[in-house]
Amino acid sequence: MSTANSELQQRKDAATPRGVGVMCDFYAERALNAELWDVEGRRFIDFAAGIAVTNTGHRHPKIVAAIREQLDRFTHTAYQVVPYRSYVELAEKINARTPGKHAKKTAFFTTGAEAVENAVKIARAATGRPGVIAFTGAFHGRTMMGMALTGKVAPYKLGFGPFPPDVFHAPFPTPLHGVTTADSLKALEHLFKADIDPQRVAAIIFEPVQGEGGFYQAPAEFVRGLRALCDTHGMLLIADEVQTGFARTGKLFAMEHYDVVPDLMTIAKSLAGGVPLSGVTGRAEIMDAAAPGGLGGTYAGNPLAVAAAHAVLDIIDSEALCDRAAVLGERLKTTLKGLRAAVPQIADVRGPGAMIAVEFGKQGAAHEPDAAFTKRVQSRALERGLLLLVCGVHSNVIRFLFPLTIEDHVFDEAIAILEDVLKETASDVK
CATH class of the missing domain: 3.90.1150.10 (Aspartate Aminotransferase, domain 1)
Structure with missing residues (x-):
């Protein structure tokens, strides 16, 4: 060696x-x-x-112990083939702890990009619309849809196009660089007049705090403005909490800093403390829009990762x-x-x-x-x-x-x- x-x-x-x-x-x-x-x-x-x-x-000792215990039971069945209780129990915990008192459902995947892809799939299935709006500076993954949504060219998009159509970008509010909330919301209204009919937009996706984009936090009035636009035009609001989730911002989820509830949320990264696991959580009726078999993945919701995630939630609370x-x-x-x-x-x-x-x-x-x-x-x-x-x-x-x-x-x-x-x-x- x-x-x-x-x-x-x-x-x-x-x-x-x-x-x-x-x-x-x-x-x-x-x-x-x-x-x-x-x-x-x-x-x-x-x-x-x-x-x-x-x-x-x-x-963390609790995560190591949880994975070891699961190793002694089974390591893989493919949840879509033979389901297991721990997946269901973790979904129940996430449903209860994400923002909003409405009925929710959660599906688990493997990576953050995979969660974003599935959130877009769910939004399109629920609305029957193709368009998605993201923001400059955003990062949503390295898959083809993830790159299309990402608002940073180098190094993520160089040489990889063309990207999926019906994806549009608006400026994210960054007051340090002269972009106000009013500027961003005005740009969205202009987008609806110049580039895409809002009736063709399935969802707006944003990060409560931009990760790769520079850790710019979305102003409260901006998030309220997005919610109002979505409600007016029948669009869904997707909060990408892949990097912001699980206590990083001082709340379990960054959306808890706002008085706005998203329709869908993507989660990953610290969800399982180092073991690959991601998820999409959202309003029950929206999550049910996809037909059986439309969501999933061979390793989606792997039992070792799910066991680790249960330990992560316990650690966040107990410590x-x-x-x-x-x-x-x-x-x-x-x-x-x-x-x-x-x-x-x-x-x-x-x-x-x-x-x-x-x-x-x-x-x-x-x-x-x-x-x-x-x-x-x-x-x-x-x-x-x-x-x-x-x-x-x-x-x-x-x-x-x-x-x-x-x-x-x-x-x-x-x-x-x-x-x-x-x-x-x-x-x-x-």
Whole structure:
């Protein structure tokens, strides 16, 4: 077995395609909670959490125990062939805990993109309409429909078209860059006059907090405006909670920050704490629109993943992770805001709960994205053993996705590294 990162890197380059972009040049050997170690024994603090997948940390004992117990029962039957109780019980829990008091139903799948695809299928079946509206900066997956809905070209769409038709985009409100809620809603009205009759639109899909787009949170008045448009024109409102769900924003679901209830919700990532599982939850009558056999998948709702998801919900409750997210997120935001004088490139600090981002602009021109500065911060942090992710249409935003179970002393260590790196990088520019 190879124990050298350099050798594994050479083997990776020879055996796997360049289209699978890989951020790090080292290889994971083991992980625990918010820390991981590579094959050479180096330690890293994980502020990426597998892109918001391990909100409950790496290898949480309750998740490991739940998977082991299920392993002793069965690993796969295909739910559509031989169903199992745990799937039904998890659907009941999700139905009860997602926003809205109406009757709901849930179907499970494997990936976030698969959940989005099925939400669109359900919306089209329920309305008999083809059109779907998404937003600039959105990310909804790498499948053909997912790419069509995604509002960021590089690297997701390059060379892969044509994409499915009847997908349209409107600007997402980003006040920092001069796009207000009024601008976004006005653009939708213009879309209905210039590009598609609203009577042909099945659904509007949006992220309560944009993930890849830069962690911009949808303003409350914008979400209300979307709900009003959907009600007026008979469209469905789909909330994509793939990245925002399961305590990340300080609520179990980000839509709990609003007084609006979506018709459909997509969930994935931290749902099963690192085991592939996703779902679509929605109004019962809408979820029943697809004919038997129209939904599903060979691995959809895999029993090992379902067992892990039951443990995740228990951990979120028993360890008060929604409250923990709010506390940690506030500590991080306070630190970042306090660095503005020393780091003038900080254009904005934002985000609900522990879904925090810092956006960088060029010194003296905060609204002009500075991707180079952002990349230097990320690279320097990695050299110091702190994993950070970059996002945003202009790649000038660092998003923080640490496990919500992170120990205080590890969190403090990471914040100290971050402070040093930001100050050092800023001093290089002066």
